[in-house]
Amino acid sequence: MNALSVKKQLMFAFAALVAAVVLVSVVALRNLAGADARFSGFVHGINERESMAVDVRIDANRRAIGVRDMVIVKEAADIESAKKMALDAHAAIGAHLKRLTDAVAAAPDATPRERELLAHIVQVEAKYGPVAAHIVDLAAAGKRDEAMEAMTKDCRPLLAALLQSAREYMEYTSKGGDEVAAASTAQYQAQRWWMSLISLAAVGIAVGLGWLITRRLMTALGTEPAQLADAAHRIADGDLRPVEGAASAPADSVLASMGVMQSQLVTLISQVRGSADQIAMASTQIAQGNNDLSARTEEQASAIEETAASMEQLSATVRQNADNAQQANQLARNASEVALRGGEVVGQVVETMRGINDSSRRIADIIGVIDGIAFQTNILALNAAVEAARAGEQGRGFAVVASEVRSLASRSAGAAKEIKQLIGDSVARVEQGTGLVDQAGATMTEVVGAIRRVSDIVGEISAASVEQSAGVTQVGEAITQMDRATQQNAALVEESAAAADSMKQQANDMVGAVAVFRIGDDVRTPAMDAGGSRARADGLAMARVSTPPRSAPLRAVPASTSTSRAAPVSAPGTSRPKVHVVAATPAPRRRSAPTPELHVVRPSTAPAKAAAMPARAAAEPVLAGDDDWTSF
Numbered sequence: 001m002n003a004l005s006v007k008k009q010l011m012f013a014f015a016a017l018v019a020a021v022v023l024v025s026v027v028a029l030r031n032l033a034g035a036d037a038r039f040s041g042f043v044h045g046i047n048e049r050e051s052m053a054v055d056v057r058i059d060a061n062r063r064a065i066g067v068r069d070m071v072i073v074k075e076a077a078d079i080e081s082a083k084k085m086a087l088d089a090h091a092a093i094g095a096h097l098k099r100l101t102d103a104v105a106a107a108p109d110a111t112p113r114e115r116e117l118l119a120h121i122v123q124v125e126a127k128y129g130p131v132a133a134h135i136v137d138l139a140a141a142g143k144r145d146e147a148m149e150a151m152t153k154d155c156r157p158l159l160a161a162l163l164q165s166a167r168e169y170m171e172y173t174s175k176g177g178d179e180v181a182a183a184s185t186a187q188y189q190a191q192r193w194w195m196s197l198i199s200l201a202a203v204g205i206a207v208g209l210g211w212l213i214t215r216r217l218m219t220a221l222g223t224e225p226a227q228l229a230d231a232a233h234r235i236a237d238g239d240l241r242p243v244e245g246a247a248s249a250p251a252d253s254v255l256a257s258m259g260v261m262q263s264q265l266v267t268l269i270s271q272v273r274g275s276a277d278q279i280a281m282a283s284t285q286i287a288q289g290n291n292d293l294s295a296r297t298e299e300q301a302s303a304i305e306e307t308a309a310s311m312e313q314l315s316a317t318v319r320q321n322a323d324n325a326q327q328a329n330q331l332a333r334n335a336s337e338v339a340l341r342g343g344e345v346v347g348q349v350v351e352t353m354r355g356i357n358d359s360s361r362r363i364a365d366i367i368g369v370i371d372g373i374a375f376q377t378n379i380l381a382l383n384a385a386v387e388a389a390r391a392g393e394q395g396r397g398f399a400v401v402a403s404e405v406r407s408l409a410s411r412s413a414g415a416a417k418e419i420k421q422l423i424g425d426s427v428a429r430v431e432q433g434t435g436l437v438d439q440a441g442a443t444m445t446e447v448v449g450a451i452r453r454v455s456d457i458v459g460e461i462s463a464a465s466v467e468q469s470a471g472v473t474q475v476g477e478a479i480t481q482m483d484r485a486t487q488q489n490a491a492l493v494e495e496s497a498a499a500a501d502s503m504k505q506q507a508n509d510m511v512g513a514v515a516v517f518r519i520g521d522d523v524r525t526p527a528m529d530a531g532g533s534r535a536r537a538d539g540l541a542m543a544r545v546s547t548p549p550r551s552a553p554l555r556a557v558p559a560s561t562s563t564s565r566a567a568p569v570s571a572p573g574t575s576r577p578k579v580h581v582v583a584a585t586p587a588p589r590r591r592s593a594p595t596p597e598l599h600v601v602r603p604s605t606a607p608a609k610a611a612a613m614p615a616r617a618a619a620e621p622v623l624a625g626d627d628d629w630t631s632f
Contacts (some may be wrong), residue, residue: 012209016205016206016209017202017205017206017209020198020201020202020205020206021202023198023202024195024198024199024202046173047173048103049100049103049104049107049110049114049173050170050173050174052096052099052100052103053100053121053166053169053170053173054166054170055092055096056093056096056097056100056121056125056166057163057166057167057170059089059090059092059093059096060089060093060128060159060162060163060166061163062085062086062088062089062092063085063086063089063090063093063132064132064155064159065082065085065086066082066083066084066085066086066087066089066136067082067086067132067135067136067139067151067155068082068151069081069082069085070082070083070086070135070136070139070140070147071135071139071144071147071148071151079139079140083136083139083140086132086136087136090129090132090133093125093129094125094129097121097122097125100118101118101122104118113172114169114172114173117165117168117169117172118169120165120168121162121165121166121169124158124161124162124165125162127158128155128158128159128161128162131150131154131155131158132155134150135147135150135151135155138150219250219253220252220253220254223249223253223255227255228254228255228258231243231255231258232258235258235261235262235265241262242259242262242263243255243258243259243262272510272513275510276507276510276511279503279506279507279510280507282503283500283503283504283507286496286499286500286503287500289496290493290496290497290500293489293492293493293496294493296489297486297489297490297493300482300485300486300489303482304482304486306478307475307478307479307482310474310475310478311475314472314475317467321461324457324460324461327457328454328457328461331450331453331454331457334450335450335454338443338446338450341443345436345439345443348436349436352429352432352436355429356426356429359422359425359426359429362422363419363422363423366415366418366419366422367419369415370412370415370419373408373411373412373415376408377405377408377412380401380404380405380408383401384401384405387401
């Protein structure tokens with residue numbers, strides 16, 4: 001049972017209870033079936049056979065009474081009635097004996113003694129039946145004396161023997177019924193005892209399994225489920241005080257495991273708080289490093305001021321080159337426009353020539369049409385002649401032909417006029433093409449002159465560029481050096497700022513995450529802890545906020561101002577004002593060494609900035625002691 005899960009244990013217990021119920025039900029049903037069989041056997045067996053024997057005895061008495069009445073009575077009606085009763089009783093006795101014999105033969109519980117008693121009844125009836133019938137015949141024949149003698153001498157002993165045999169059979173069957181009832185009672189007592197024993201065993205099994213499962217569940221849980229739920233809710237709400245009863249609970253119980261979880265959570269939260277302290281100190285140091293980098297960046301700005309003078313000297317030459325380049329650009333644009341106009345003129349010439357070509361093709365087509373019209377006119381003229389010859393007085397066909405001839409003549413005239421107009425247009429287009437070609441020649445001449453001027457100006461620009469090359473080279477070298485240093489410092493500043501922001505955010509996140517937990521006797525609310533942690537985070541951020549802003553872009557100054565450049569940071573003997581950051585005092589239980597003093601370097605040659613340093617250093621906050629970190 002120890003290796004079984006709670007689910008399997010419950011299933012096993014309920015299966016055992018179901019098996020006990022099924023066993024009790026099966027035994028009860030079996031006993032009921034046996035009792036029913038015994039009762040049915042009693043009713044349809046011994047009791048029924050006893051009833052048949054009683055019927056035989058009753059009918060034997062009826063037959064004897066009928067025989068007696070036939071001997072005693074004198075009226076014919078009475079004799080006939082007595083005879084009928086005797087004969088009916090005789091027939092009934094035979095039927096009863098046959099049924100009884102068949103029942104005994106078929107009964108499985110019939111004993112040899114019962115069969116012997118039944119055989120004796122049959123034997124007596126075999127003797128008594130003929131005697132009774134003979135007496136009936138004598139009485140019916142009027143032989144009273146013979147009938148009386150036969151009844152006294154033969155009938156009475158046989159009747160007594162028959163009744164005695166029937167009585168003995170009834171007594172035996174009655175005794176057998178009593179024995180069956182006694183056996184049934186004894187079997188009932190035994191079955192009741194077994195049923196009671198099985199029921200008690202089932203109850204014992206149920207009670208034992210219930211006690212065993214309850215004990216194992218309580219051992220596995222360690223306490224009541226309500227107490228476990230309360231402990232889980234307290235841990236979920238951040239209450240990490242020791243779980244009540246966990247120390248005395250069984251080692252493998254849920255309550256003991258919850259106690260172990262609570263202790264491990266306490267250790268974890270303590271470690272997280274220590275890590276938050278370390279991150280806070282690291283953020284402060286990084287902020288001071290950012291201040292140092294800011295100072296070096298200011299020195300690089302001074303170096304850039306020195307290069308501004310050189311750049312001013314180059315500015316005039318650059319502007320002259322720019323003017324020349326602009327003039328060259330304008331001339332190039334003019335040349336481009338001239339060339340474009342030449343291209344347009346050439347395009348117009350091409351279009352004019354195409355128009356002339358199209359006009360020529362149309363003239364050819366119109367001439368073809370005129371030829372066709374002339375041919376058709378000839379044919380119509382012939383037709384008109386033929387029609388005129390045939391018509392005689394009837395000139396209707398001739399009139400139609402004449403109309404067509406007039407139409408063709410009109411078309412011919414129109415075509416001739418259009419040909420004349422097209423020819424005139426062609427002449428005009430040719431003249432226009434000639435003029436455009438002349439313009440194209442003049443335009444090309446202008447393009448050549450403009451290109452020559454552009455070449456001269458480009459030569460001047462080239463000479464000026466050679467003069468500027470030396471100065472630009474010197475400035476490039478200086479700017480390259482300054483750019484390299486500035487880029488390195490800027491990258492370091494950005495990385496430091498990003499690291500400081502990240503650590504500050506992580507510190508705030510950790511503070512907020514562990515603010516809900518209460519360890520030991522710590523009863524401060526999460527709201528108080530969150531407020532304190534926010535104040536500490538704001539204090540840590542002041543070191544970076546107090547860093548002087550980067551200088552604005554500088555204007556170009558004369559070269560003489562380069563003497564005011566600040567000394568490099570690494571120059572020996574330079575006095576550096578100190579900026580003290582009051583760090584959090586470490587708790588003895590957290591750290592054994594005090595936080596080292598941090599120094600920020602400022603240029604000694606910048607009086608205004610150096611004068612501002614004490615005020616800025618004084619503005620930096622004083623952080624709270626490390627003991628405050630134990631309150632969240």
